[in-house]
Amino acid sequence: MALFSFLDRDRSIADPGYSRWLVPPAALAIHLCIGQVYAFSVFKIPLTQLLGVTKSLPEDWKQTQIAWIFSFAIVILGVSAATFGKWLEGAGPRKAMFASATCFALGFFISYFGVVSHQLWLVYFGYGFVGGTGLGLGYISPVSTLIRWFPDRPGLATGMAIMGFGGGAMIGSPLAIKLMAFFRTSSDAGVGKTFLVMGALYFLLMMFGVFTIRVPQEGWKPEGWTAPVKEQKLVTTHKVDVNVAFRTPQFWLLWVVLCTNVTAGIGILEQASPMIQELFKGTIGPVAAGGFVGLLSLFNMAGRFFWASTSDFIGRKPTYFIFFTLGAVLYFFLPMTGANHLNTVKLFVTISVILLSMYGGGFATIPAYLRDLFGTHHVSAIHGRLLTAWSVAGVLGPVLVNYMREYQIQHGADKASAYQTVLHVMAGLLVVGFIANFLVRPVDQKYWLAEKRS
Amino acid sequence: MAENRKKSSTATILFAWLLVGIPLGWGVYNTLLNSMKLFQAPPAQSAPATPAPK
Numbered sequence: 270m271a272l273f274s275f276l277d278r279d280r281s282i283a284d285p286g287y288s289r290w291l292v293p294p295a296a297l298a299i300h301l302c303i304g305q306v307y308a309f310s311v312f313k314i315p316l317t318q319l320l321g322v323t324k325s326l327p328e329d330w331k332q333t334q335i336a337w338i339f340s341f342a343i344v345i346l347g348v349s350a351a352t353f354g355k356w357l358e359g360a361g362p363r364k365a366m367f368a369s370a371t372c373f374a375l376g377f378f379i380s381y382f383g384v385v386s387h388q389l390w391l392v393y394f395g396y397g398f399v400g401g402t403g404l405g406l407g408y409i410s411p412v413s414t415l416i417r418w419f420p421d422r423p424g425l426a427t428g429m430a431i432m433g434f435g436g437g438a439m440i441g442s443p444l445a446i447k448l449m450a451f452f453r454t455s456s457d458a459g460v461g462k463t464f465l466v467m468g469a470l471y472f473l474l475m476m477f478g479v480f481t482i483r484v485p486q487e488g489w490k491p492e493g494w495t496a497p498v499k500e501q502k503l504v505t506t507h508k509v510d511v512n513v514a515f516r517t518p519q520f521w522l523l524w525v526v527l528c529t530n531v532t533a534g535i536g537i538l539e540q541a542s543p544m545i546q547e548l549f550k551g552t553i554g555p556v557a558a559g560g561f562v563g564l565l566s567l568f569n570m571a572g573r574f575f576w577a578s579t580s581d582f583i584g585r586k587p588t589y590f591i592f593f594t595l596g597a598v599l600y601f602f603l604p605m606t607g608a609n610h611l612n613t614v615k616l617f618v619t620i621s622v623i624l625l626s627m628y629g630g631g632f633a634t635i636p637a638y639l640r641d642l643f644g645t646h647h648v649s650a651i652h653g654r655l656l657t658a659w660s661v662a663g664v665l666g667p668v669l670v671n672y673m674r675e676y677q678i679q680h681g682a683d684k685a686s687a688y689q690t691v692l693h694v695m696a697g698l699l700v701v702g703f704i705a706n707f708l709v710r711p712v713d714q715k716y717w718l719a720e721k722r723s
Numbered sequence: 724m725a726e727n728r729k730k731s732s733t734a735t736i737l738f739a740w741l742l743v744g745i746p747l748g749w750g751v752y753n754t755l756l757n758s759m760k761l762f763q764a765p766p767a768q769s770a771p772a773t774p775a776p777k
Contacts, residue, residue, distance in 0.1 A: 286730030294739040301743060433743070439750030477742060553761075560761030563754045570751075618761070 276479075278361025283483035289418040289491070291481055296411035296430035298478030299366055302471040303373060303407040304437015306346075309339045309396075311445045315458045319387060322458050330389055340663075341397030342404060347660030349405025354653030355511050357406070358646075362414045362482050369407035370475035376400020377468025384461040407475070408434065408656070412636045413649040417485050420645075421494050423637040424585075428577025431633040435570030441467075501641075503586060503711055508646035508718040515654060519642050519712050522705045526589055527635055528658035528665070529702030533600065533695040534569075534628025535666030537621060540674075540688075541565055547684045548607035549614055561618065568622040569629040576630025577637065585638035586709060592627045593703035599624055600696035604689040632659075642712050669694065 274280065316335045320326045357365040379395025382388075411430050419426035448466055452459030490496070496506070514520050537544070542558040553561070580588040599620045604610075606617040635655065640648045670691050677687035 288731035288736055290736050291731055291739050294743045297743040297747070301747060433747070436747045436750055439754045440746050441750075443750065443753040474742075474746075477739075481739060557761045560758045560763075563757035564761060567751065567754055567758060 273364075273367075276361075276364040276367050278359070278364070278484060281361055281363040281483050283485055283489075285486075287483050289485075292411070292415060292418045292483070293426060293429045295366075295478040295481035296415055297433040298474050298481070299369060299407045299411060300430050300433030301437045301440060302475050303369070303404045304434040305441030305467070305471065306339065306342055306400075306404055307435075307438035308441035308445060309342070311442050311449075312460060315449055315460045316384075316392075318458055319384060319460065322456060334389060338392055338397050341393055342401040343663050344660050345398055345401025346404040346408065347657045349402040350409050350653035350656045351405075352653075353406055354409055354650030355647065357410055357653075358413065358511075358650050361484060362410050363479055365406050365410035366475065366479045366482060369403045369410055370472050370479060372399050372403030373407065373475065374403075374468040374472035376403060377464045377471070381461045381464040381468070384464060405653070405656070409649045409653045411478075411482065412652050413645055413647075414482060414484055416636065416640050416645050416648055417489075419491075420496070421491055422578070422581050423640050424577040424579070424581040424634060425574075427636040428574045428633040431577070431636070432570055432573040432629075434632075435566070435573050435629055439566060439570070444470075501584075503584070503709070504641045505644050505712060507644050507712075507714070509643040509651075509712055509716050510718055511647040511650035511654065513716050513718075514643050514647065514651045514712075517712055517716055519709055520651070520655070522709050523635065523638060523642075524655055524658045525705035526702050526709075527631060527655060528662045529698045529705070530589075530592055530596075530628065530631035531659055531662035532666040532669065533596065533698050533702075534625060534631070535662060536670045536691065536695045537624060538565065538569075538628070539667045539670050540691075541621070544688055545614075545617065548604070548609075548617065548688065549612075550608060550685070552608070552614060561621075564618065564622060565625045568626045572626025572629035573633035575626065577633035580634045580637060585634055585641055586706060588630070588634050589638075589706045590703070592631055593699045593706060596624060596627050597696045597699040597703070600692050600699065604686075604692050607685055607688075609685055642709070646718065 313332060313335050317325045317329050317332055320329045353365070376396045376399040379399055380392045381395075383391030383393075383395055412427055415426040415430055416423045445463055445467065448463040449459040452462040497504075500506075509517070541562050542555070545553050545561050546555065546558050576588060576592075603617065603620050603624075606613050606620065636648065636652050639651050639655065643651055673691050673694065674687045677690055678684065682690075
């Protein structure tokens with residue numbers, strides 16, 4: 270449509286004076302907004318009190334029904350990223366970011382109607398389906414553009430953007446709490462109006478990203494930078510089509526790498542608050558446990574930047590080797606820090622934050638790993654398909670932790686020692702990830718695109 | 724587009740970073756405040772009769 274032609278890829282090609290340092294804030298504007306999804310839990314209680322306002326009435330929605338909103342959004346994130354990745358490569362980041370902003374904001378607006386009319390399906394459809402589509406599109410939209418602008422530091426560039434996704438929850442949570450308190454009256458929990466305002470605010474910030482992002486001109490490279498002459502074994506100069514990449518062993522090995530790393534991280538995230546309280550019963554209460562969860566979020570975010578940037582210097586494969594070797598050792602050792610053994614809260618917290626930094630690092634380093642193996646041609650699209658590993662881990666992690674723990678407790682284990690088996694299984698998962706990472710080799714030339722040299 | 728033909732100014736770059744940096748900083752500050760509770764909070768209210776050995 271001519272009306273939206275300003276979003277076309279060729280209308281967003283940068284002129285010679287454009288600074289590449291405008292691209293990371295444009296990407297961050299998107300990721301800081303869509304990262305709000307991880308703060309959705311702040312709506313859990315208020316959404317169960319829409320009719321009763323101060324307490325839940327029998328006709329109010331149940332917690333179990335509310336939980337599906339987040340799960341649905343995350344599943345649709347993976348589906349959307351996998352489905353629209355190839356379209357994005359042709360349409361360009363500006364159009365994809367605009368579509369993402371529209372869907373994400375629309376999700377909030379539809380949910381507003383769901384809240385005021387007390388129709389749960391509208392919230393599922395709005396936040397879960399429409400908003401979730403925006404999440405997937407937004408997550409992958411700036412990736413290939415960042416990598417093209419920063420051929421010298423792809424890890425740093427994508428790390429900055431994906432760090433924003435971790436930071437999004439830190440903004441979304443206090444913002445929602447403050448807005449709900451502002452709009453709350455004796456007859457209204459304030460959730461609906463909060464959805465409206467958040468949708469509008471996020472749309473505006475995302476529009477900043479839409480209008481700031483530019484793609485580099487063909488053949489552009491940073492001033493004074495020349496591509497390394499010495500060929501690195503695992504860094505290709507060739508292109509691989511997304512549909513072909515999908516059939517390579519490298520794609521599936523990285524799928525396992527991401528899935529195992531995320532599953533293990535979720536194992537801690539999912540149980541962080543009860544775990545620290547049960548391992549240190551009598552020492553750590555609910556308030557301190559809340560602080561622990563906050564600390565984990567900070568290291569999850571910081572790890573995205575730190576590890577992805579570090580991978581530019583030490584390489585992607587060695588970075589994941591650190592995650593899987595150090596991670597496996599730390600997961601194995603973690604339960605021994607509890608009150609039944611060493612009884613050291615400081616050591617427990619230190620190990621946990623290192624593990625969470627590597628969980629975030631795993632997310633943020635994968636786009637650069639994909640770029641190394643498959644080239645920049647369809648890197649966003651390939652990344653989109655790889656994110657199905659996240660969707661699987663999002664289900665697998667909590668299920669593993671909860672069911673194994675329940676099983677242990679039912680068979681006579683006390684709550685604290687039930688964590689030991691769970692965490693040791695997580696260590697085992699990281700060993701699987703180690704093997705997958707070990708098996709990664711350069712992509713065979715039979716998979717390269719016909720024009721070969723990029 | 725005409726505005727793209729000139730070099731991006733330092734002020735534009737700074738503005739762009741502030742636009743995303745301020746909300747992120749606010750979020751980090753709030754999270755840090757929350758995290759402090761781990762180091763400041765007194766032992767659990769519902770502590771067992773015989774606390775775990777230190």
